[in-house]
Amino acid sequence: MAQHKDIPTYPDNGIIYKGDYLKGIPYDQYIYRMPIPTENVYDIRQFGAVPDTDYLSTEAFCAAALAAVKTKGTVVVTGGVYIVGSIALYSDTTLFIDYGSTLKASRDLSQYNDALLSVKDVHDVTIRGGGKIHGNGEFFVNLPRTEPRLTPLGYTKLPPQLLDPLGYPEDTIRFAYRERIRYADNRWNTEAPDINRPMYTVWVRGSHHIKIENILIEDSLDWTLDIDYSEYITVKDMVIDNNRHVSNADGIDVMSSQNVTVSHVFISTADDGLCVKAPLAQGHDGLNVKDASLTMGPSKHITFRDCTVCSVMNAFKIGTETYYDIEDISVEDCTFIMPDIYPGGVGGISIESADGASVRNIRIKDIRMNNIVCPVFICLNKRNKFGFANEEDAVQKKYGGTIENIKIENIKAENMEIPCLVTGWSDKSHTGRIRDISIKDFSATYLDNTEILDIKHPLYENIVDYPESNAFGDLPAYGFFFRHADEISLENLTINPRSSNTRGKIIFEDCNR
Numbered sequence: 001m002a003q004h005k006d007i008p009t010y011p012d013n014g015i016i017y018k019g020d021y022l023k024g025i026p027y028d029q030y031i032y033r034m035p036i037p038t039e040n041v042y043d044i045r046q047f048g049a050v051p052d053t054d055y056l057s058t059e060a061f062c063a064a065a066l067a068a069v070k071t072k073g074t075v076v077v078t079g080g081v082y083i084v085g086s087i088a089l090y091s092d093t094t095l096f097i098d099y100g101s102t103l104k105a106s107r108d109l110s111q112y113n114d115a116l117l118s119v120k121d122v123h124d125v126t127i128r129g130g131g132k133i134h135g136n137g138e139f140f141v142n143l144p145r146t147e148p149r150l151t152p153l154g155y156t157k158l159p160p161q162l163l164d165p166l167g168y169p170e171d172t173i174r175f176a177y178r179e180r181i182r183y184a185d186n187r188w189n190t191e192a193p194d195i196n197r198p199m200y201t202v203w204v205r206g207s208h209h210i211k212i213e214n215i216l217i218e219d220s221l222d223w224t225l226d227i228d229y230s231e232y233i234t235v236k237d238m239v240i241d242n243n244r245h246v247s248n249a250d251g252i253d254v255m256s257s258q259n260v261t262v263s264h265v266f267i268s269t270a271d272d273g274l275c276v277k278a279p280l281a282q283g284h285d286g287l288n289v290k291d292a293s294l295t296m297g298p299s300k301h302i303t304f305r306d307c308t309v310c311s312v313m314n315a316f317k318i319g320t321e322t323y324y325d326i327e328d329i330s331v332e333d334c335t336f337i338m339p340d341i342y343p344g345g346v347g348g349i350s351i352e353s354a355d356g357a358s359v360r361n362i363r364i365k366d367i368r369m370n371n372i373v374c375p376v377f378i379c380l381n382k383r384n385k386f387g388f389a390n391e392e393d394a395v396q397k398k399y400g401g402t403i404e405n406i407k408i409e410n411i412k413a414e415n416m417e418i419p420c421l422v423t424g425w426s427d428k429s430h431t432g433r434i435r436d437i438s439i440k441d442f443s444a445t446y447l448d449n450t451e452i453l454d455i456k457h458p459l460y461e462n463i464v465d466y467p468e469s470n471a472f473g474d475l476p477a478y479g480f481f482f483r484h485a486d487e488i489s490l491e492n493l494t495i496n497p498r499s500s501n502t503r504g505k506i507i508f509e510d511c512n513r
Contacts, residue, residue, distance in 0.1 A: 003055045006083045008107035010195065014138045019148030019341045020243045022268040022310050030239050030266055031130050031216055033099040040073030044082065051080025056106060058084045068093045077101050077131060085111025086198070088118040089125050097131030097215065104134040105221055109196070114291065115203035116221065119210060126211045133201060135221035137246040140197035141182035142190075144245055148180050149342045155450040156343075156373075156417045161460040162471035173343045173373065173417070174470045177312060181270065183247045184222075200226050204233065205294070213237045220249045224269065228255045228282065229296055235262045242269040244312050244341065250275050251309065255282075256296040256324060263305040272317045272350075273309035273336075276302055276329055278357055279321035280386035298324040308335045311345050315372065318359055319352030320467060322401065323386050326359045336369045344371035344447075348413065351406060352467050354383040356397030362406045369413040374469035375444055376411075376420040376480075378403060380432045383464050400425070403434045413444040419475045419503075424484030425463045426510065431484055438489040439480075445496040446478070453502075459483070459509075477507040486512040 008014070042064040045051070049060035061084050064075045069090045078098035085106045089095055095117075097103060105116050116135060119125050159172045166187065167174030181187075184195040201220045204210055205228040214237045217224055224240050227233050235252065242249045251267035254260050255277040267273045282294035309315040315336035318326055331349075338345040348369045353359045369375055382400030403424075424432045455474045462472060475481040479495040482488055488511060495505060 003050070006054050006056055006106050006108055008139055009109040010139055013141065013143060015143060016138060016243070017147045019150050020245055021241065022244065022340065025239060025241055025266060025268060027216070027239055030237050030264065031099070031214060034128065034130050034214060036076060036078060036098055037074045037094070037096055040068070040071040041076050042068045042073055043076045043078065045079060049082050051082055054083070056084065056111065057082040058087060058106070058111065061087045065089055065093065077103055084116070086113045086115060086118065088120065089122065091122040092124045094126040094128065096129040097133070099130035102132040102134050105136040105201070107136050107139040112198040114198050115200040116198060117202045118205070119207055120203065120205040122207045124209045125207065128211070128214050130214050132216040132218055134218045135201040137219040137221045137243050137249060138182070140195055140221045141184050141246050142186070142192040142195065144182050145179040145188050148245060149176060150340070152342045152449065155452055157452040158418065158470055158474055160454060160456060160473045162462065162465045162468070176343055177346065180245050181247050182243070182245050197222055199223060202226070204228060204230050206230060208232050216241065219243055220246065220269070222248050223250045223253055225251070226253045226255065227257050227260055229257060229294070231258045233257065233260045236264050238265040240265070240267040240269055244268060244270045246270050251311065253277060254299060254302050255279065256299055257302070258300050260302045261305070262303070262307065266308045268310040270312050272314045273311040274304050274307060274316045274331070276318045276326055277321040278324035278326050280323035280355070280389060283321060296324060299326045300328050302328070303330045304334065306333050308337070310337050310339070312338070313345065314347040314350040315345060316348070317350040317352070318362070319350065320354050321385070322353045322357035322359065323355045325357050327361045329362045331364045331367070333366045336367065336372050338371040344373050344415065344417065346373055347377050347469050348372040348375045349377070349408065350469065351378045351403060353380050353401040353403050354467055355385050355401070356393070357401040359401065359403045360405045364407070365409040367411050369411070371415045372413060373417040374420060375413040375416050376408065376422070377469035378406065378422040378434060378437070379462065379467040380424045380434050381462050381464065381467055382425065382432060383466070399430050400432045405436045407438045408442070409440045411442045411444070415447040416444050417447050418470065419477050420480045421469060421472060421475060422480065422482045422485050425461055426484055427461070427463055434485040436487045437485060439493065440491040442493045444494070446498045448498050451498055451500060476503055477505060478503040479505040481507050481509070482511050483509040484511070488513045
């Protein structure tokens with residue numbers, strides 16, 4: 001088998017700064033040694049893979065994966081680090097990456113169709129073993145405008161509204177997030193190239209009965225684990241350890257999928273940690289753009305349990321891509337943190353319907369947060385990013401979707417920086433209303449830094465823009481601000497403001513409680 005050397009497309013991009021990675025992740029609480037299987041085993045070394053070199057083992061892996069199909073066998077990766085481009089698994093097979101061994105992404109863009117590891121249109125596949133999948137993420141993005149901030153800003157200041165994606169003016173916390181992100185495109189008008197990178201590190205698409213357990217994914221090259229148009233998926237005992245400044249490096253995305261359970265995972269990442277979406281189309285913006293029109297659908301019956309998330313953006317999020325309905329989502333016994341770079345994580349619990357989806361029956365309880373800027377953000381608008389699938393949808397979704405039956409209980413948040421926001425939308429002719437919101441046993445304390453306020457009257461209505469908690473400007477309440485919402489139940493809310501606070505605790509605007 002011919003040997004091909006791994007030659008980086010962008011060799012100067014692999015710089016790592018202090019603060020890019022979270023220190024002290026308790027790997028041994030999630031990842032453990034397992035005995036290597038002995039029956040129907042297909043060791044990639046037997047097919048020509050060579051460890052611990054600069055040479056590619058893609059062909060060897062692919063040969064082993066195909067051979068395993070004949071006996072419903074196990075592809076084994078052991079004995080070192082193996083560099084691969086795009087690889088795939090097949091039905092009724094197992095990928096076993098041994099503890100201490102690694103599948104590492106090629107730095108050569110020509111080695112990819114779009115995902116590093118595809119689990120596409122298959123069934124009954126397991127990925128396990130205690131080893132690592134490494135995405136080499138720094139090599140697929142440009143260097144940031146500035147290095148990570150390792151000391152607090154000392155103040156909290158929001159932009160007046162969403163003026164631009166980068167969060168100008170420069171002295172706001174939104175800009176402080178954005179300027180340290182490594183984008184794949186030329187975001188800062190420099191000589192940096194636009195990099196058309198692969199979109200997924202691990203892509204589960206159109207599949208069922210997939211189990212991923214006892215695996216470490218490190219340094220994602222874009223989205224980390226995407227579960228897409230699939231059902232009966234189990235993820236447990238996993239660590240995701242990403243560069244926290246590689247743009248779009250979500251932790252786990254569940255898109256248009258059903259009956260998914262994620263439990264006992266630790267995620268440190270740049271973008272949303274645990275995310276549920278339901279777009280009109282796959283929305284592919286990676287290498288294999290033909291996949292952009294793949295069929296999608298609703299997301300339902302999804303559980304996240306016992307997860308620790310350290311995210312620069314949102315720890316848990318429904319959205320933003322929300323065309324088909326999202327329902328019956330449970331999040332429980334989770335910890336959301338950002339201990340070492342500043343500002344803290346953008347959001348803890350974010351629930352959005354922006355493109356016509358009905359988002360309903362959401363249960364969130366027993367959540368602990370520390371250094372999360374906005375603990376709760378719930379937003380309904382009518383961005384309608386995707387257009388409409390047919391004339392009937394154009395009529396039904398023209399004025400957006402709905403958010404209803406949301407239960408949030410037993411939340412403790414330390415060092416929050418901006419108020420919680422629950423808002424629908426209203427223009428001169430229509431109003432999109434949120435309904436049936438219950439918040440119980442909510443305890444939060446502000447970071448006692450300086451706040452710089454500029455409360456606008458009237459407050460900004462985000463009707464068609466990207467929804468984000470730090471893009472509405474300052475609110476008149478320090479605790480919760482409710483707008484265009486009905487049937488609101490609040491019980492036992494304790495929120496300790498800054499010592500310099502001048503705002504009221506809870507304000508309702510255009511609400512029928």
